Amino acid sequence: MMKAIQIGLLGLGTVGSGVVKIIKNHQDKLMHQVGCPVVIKKILVQSLHKTRPSEVDPALLTSTPSDILHDPEIDVVIEVMGGVKETKEYLLSALRQGKHVVTANKDLMALHGSELLTVASENGCDLFYEASVAGGIPILRGLVDGLASDRITQMMGIVNGTTNFILTKMSQDGLNYEDVLKEAQELGFAEADPTSDVEGLDAARKMTILATLGFSMNIELDDVQVKGISNITEEDLRYGKQLGYTMKLLGYAHREGEKVEVSVQPTFLSDNHPLASVQNEYNAVYVYGEAVGETMFYGPGAGSLPTATAVVSDLVGVMKNLRLGVNGRSAVTPQYPKRLKDDNEKYSKYFLRIHVQDEVGVFAELTSIFAKYGVSFEKILQLPVKKNETSEIVLVTHKASLTNYDAILYELNDLPAVKEVKSAYRVVRKSI
Amino acid sequence: MMKAIQIGLLGLGTVGSGVVKIIKNHQDKLMHQVGCPVVIKKILVQSLHKTRPSEVDPALLTSTPSDILHDPEIDVVIEVMGGVKETKEYLLSALRQGKHVVTANKDLMALHGSELLTVASENGCDLFYEASVAGGIPILRGLVDGLASDRITQMMGIVNGTTNFILTKMSQDGLNYEDVLKEAQELGFAEADPTSDVEGLDAARKMTILATLGFSMNIELDDVQVKGISNITEEDLRYGKQLGYTMKLLGYAHREGEKVEVSVQPTFLSDNHPLASVQNEYNAVYVYGEAVGETMFYGPGAGSLPTATAVVSDLVGVMKNLRLGVNGRSAVTPQYPKRLKDDNEKYSKYFLRIHVQDEVGVFAELTSIFAKYGVSFEKILQLPVKKNETSEIVLVTHKASLTNYDAILYELNDLPAVKEVKSAYRVVRKSI
Structure with a gap:
């Protein structure tokens, strides 16, 4: 029997417990694939006295990081503790001592992925991070x-x-944002402080990682234009439905020539887009390749066992490399220098919902602004007059540059006849 | 500069031309990933005189297999010529001479995969076959x-x-099978002799490959129960629509305990199943793992460039291994001995459409047969009386074993009051 591969686990929260469970339950399959046993040697926790899942042997717990980071017998460090500053130091220390690292930490990889990968490569170590994007979906591979x-x-x-x-939920049950957020919090699908999720920051971190890999270009978090969902109304969704659109918080990364754009924003997807049918807490990543065309990867984006599956699958990759003696050669440095599109190179269709004075000539005033910037319409709905002499106009534009779109929004808001631009969203149709 | 990796290409049809194009167009990316140039040295074709795509240098063409199989400078053989008997001999010869093989040949892999993988492993060679299942979708990885x-x-x-x-098309346009088949043939989505596709044999070969890998068990083509789509009527699809079902030719592989079943058959999927929205010529594979839960991989199942993408991505895998000196270690022998479920261990819900005499007591007679086998109903539609004193009954059962289902069908056909069992399909709902 070959010598066991020994693991140090940093963190024993939701994902950490899942990792312990999978390594225990699937020991046969792991053994079959890598030809030797896999053993968790130590687990770093904050409190030694908290109650732990029954799978966890209390003797493995430690609250001293160096028990893991400086244990020469530990081959692989699995990081599922979260956090950025301190965690980064731990992982750098592990890599410098020749330990391979598997991490599920999107914040860390989005902010310091490039530095960590460089140190891993310098030390002949693997650094895998499949679980950092879209939980159980093997999208990075x-x-x-x-x-x-x-x-x-x-x-x-x-x-x-x-x-x-x-x-x-908002779309299916016709409920408003606040009520559904509350329900999501009760069900455990949203955190007590949901800011990072609902304002798009979490998605932006994942798009940073995806864009860096997919475009082979060092995209940074600050390069991602971000807008959240907290202003979306149930009314918007109803209009979308009429037009055949489904609202999603969409990470969008596009390359044209040598330049790219990356954003996260609420987007109306046409109902026949493969992403439109991705519901509830599920995740999916749609990838368009010049040769392959459209592909999509769908699955659970979070959760203890799905995320742990990605972590342990990465571990299998590390262990296979260990057995073959080829660790540290998988990190590919970006092929291209970073080049971001300017706003006048970013094109999209847009949905606009505008409240105007119900007067003769207003519609012409409004459309002349779009005409001035060369933007035409795909759809126009003028809706029944509402109270207070207000009329509602819903427009879907043909493709406009972000520069022109911003200018149009500015002029619309300046127009006396416009009471309010109620909402404005990007629109993505079936074909790119 | 490192020495170039030299390729021998067997076949220059649709996929072969795509491979030539991708290797040419993406040379930079390939070079960046593997650190050396990739060169196609020779291409085996049947006719040296046929007109070829402009990317192909005529000097590379040969009609003599040994020009490739016995060229010591060729590192990797890419097989995209199709066929089984002769092709198998070519690949065995290539492997025995230490050449790595990438193939897109599902027929070959479904019939002789196990033997070829063994020979590859014995000779320290890689044998990759991602393109053999679901074209451009990286499902095997x-x-x-x-x-x-x-x-x-x-x-x-x-x-x-x-x-x-x-x-x-049948479902969307309300057309019958024959008319749509003709249209598909005209559009190039169906072959002149469509038997292998429409009778489910092509799908069965792919399910053989998937089940062997996914269950780590040597599943053979004969283990797959197969039924095609040529008897499906537009009427069936209409009833399905009323019940919230979409008809798909579904490859189905299920493991319970140590036993598995694999089949290909027309199946009513509930509309909210992720697979139900996969339309037109697209493919998708839904995978359920104990830990990860539901995942799905979606993309083009065929076509020159999508399939060639899978072939060249496999080539990149071979080349990385070549550079690391670790070829021939990826084939994992099956972990489990083959154990197939008996028919009384295969459970499913079923849809049945039955024409009966429009007489008192017929319905009771009919349902008593189901009751005798302990099968109850999820849905019953009794439909308006039709001409010739015939009544139509549509049933959806709760789960029944295949043994009981077959017995029920036998007894139904034997019942004097039953004019005809018009159709009978498996039903798959959202959750497993």
Whole structure:
């Protein structure tokens, strides 16, 4: 029997407990694949006295990081404790001592992925992070290995389960944002402080990681334009439904020539888009490659066991490399220098809902602004007059540059006849 | 600069031309990933005089297999010529001479995969075959690497584009099978002799490959129960629609305990199942793992460039291994001995459409047969009396074993009051 591969686990929360469970339950399969036993040697926790799942042997627990980071017998460090600053130091220390690392930490990878990967490579170590994006969906391997020969030009992702759950419920039950958020919090699909999810920051971190890999370009978190879902109304969703659109918080990464754009924003997807049918807390990433065309990867974006599956599958990759003696060679440095599109190179269709004075000539005034910027319409709904002499106009534009769109919004808000631009969203149709 | 990796290409049809194009167009990306140039050295064709795509240098063409199989400078053989008997000999010869093999040949892998993989392993060679299942979708890597740590209990696949195109059109346009088949043939989505596609044989070959990998068990083509789509009527699809079902030719692989079942058959999927929205010629494979839960991989199942993407991505895998000196270690022998479920262990819900005499007591007679076998109903539609004193009854059963289902069908056909069992399909709902 070969010597066991020994693991140090940093963190024993939801995902950490899942990792312990999978390594225990699937020991046979792991053994069959890598030819030796896999043993968790130590687990770093904050409190030694908290009650733990029954799978966990209390003798493994430690609250001293160096018990793991400086244990020469530990081959692989699995990081599922979260956090950025301190965690980064732990992982750098582990890598510098020749330990391979598997992490589920999107915040850390989005902010310091490039530095960590460099240190891993310098020390001949693997650093795998499949679980950091879209939980149980093997999307990073899909990009790196499965589509290795293709040139990826577009990635669109529903990569945050909380917001997808909220938007699905709002749309299906005709409820408003606040009520659904409360329900989501009660069901455990949203955190007590939901800001990072509902304002799009969590999705932006994942898009940073995806865009960096998919475009082979060092995309940083600050490069991602972000807008959240907290202003979406149930009324917006109803209009969308009439037009054949489904609202999603969409991560959008697009490459044209040598330039890219990356954003996270509420988006109306046409109902026949493969992403439109992704409901509740599920995630999916749609990838367009020049040769392969449209593909989509669908699955659970979070949760103890799904995320732990991705972590342990990464561990299998590390262990296979260990057995073959080829660790530390998988990190590919970006092929291209970062080049971001300017706003006048970012094109999209837009949905606008505008409240105007119910007067003769207003519609002409309004449309002349769009005409001035060369933007035409795909659809126009003028709706029955409402109270207070207000009329509601719903427009879907043909493609406009972000520069022109911003200018149009500015002029609309300036127009005396416009009472309020109630809402404005990007629109994505079936074909790119 | 490192020495170039040299390729021998067997076949220059649709997929072969795609491979030439991708290797040419994406040379930079390939070079970046593997650190050396990739060169196609020779291409085996049947006719040296046929007109070829402009990317192909005529000097590379040969009609003599040994020009490739016995060229010591060729590192990797890519097989996209199709066929089984002769092709198998070519690949065995290549492997025995230490050449790595990438193949897109599902017929070959379904029939002789196990033997070829053994020979590859004995000779320290890689044998990759991602393109053999679901064209451009990296599903085999998803199973082997992405879900490496999980225990897969169910795979359901729409793995034949021709039949999915036909069923989508029949359902959307209310057309009958023959008319849509003709249209599909004209559009190039169905072959002149469509038997292998429409009778489910093509899908069965792919399910053989998927089940062997996913269950780590040597499943053979003969183990797959197969039924095609040529008897499906537009009327069936209309009834399905009323009940909230979409018809798909579904590859179904299920594991319970140590036993598995694999089949390909027309199946009513409930509309909210992720596979139900996979339309036209697209493919998708739904995978259920004990830990990860539901995942789905979606994309083009065929076509020159999508399939070639999978082939060249496999080539990248071979080349990375070559550079690391670790070829021939990826084939994992099946972990489990083959154990197939008996018919009384295969459970499913069923849809039945039955024409009966319009007489008192017929319905009671009919249902008493189901009761005798302990099968109850989820839904019953008794429909308006039709001409010739015939009444139509549509039933959806709760789960029944295949043994009982077969016995019920036998007795129904024997009942004097039953004019005809018009159709009978498996039903799959959202949750497993």
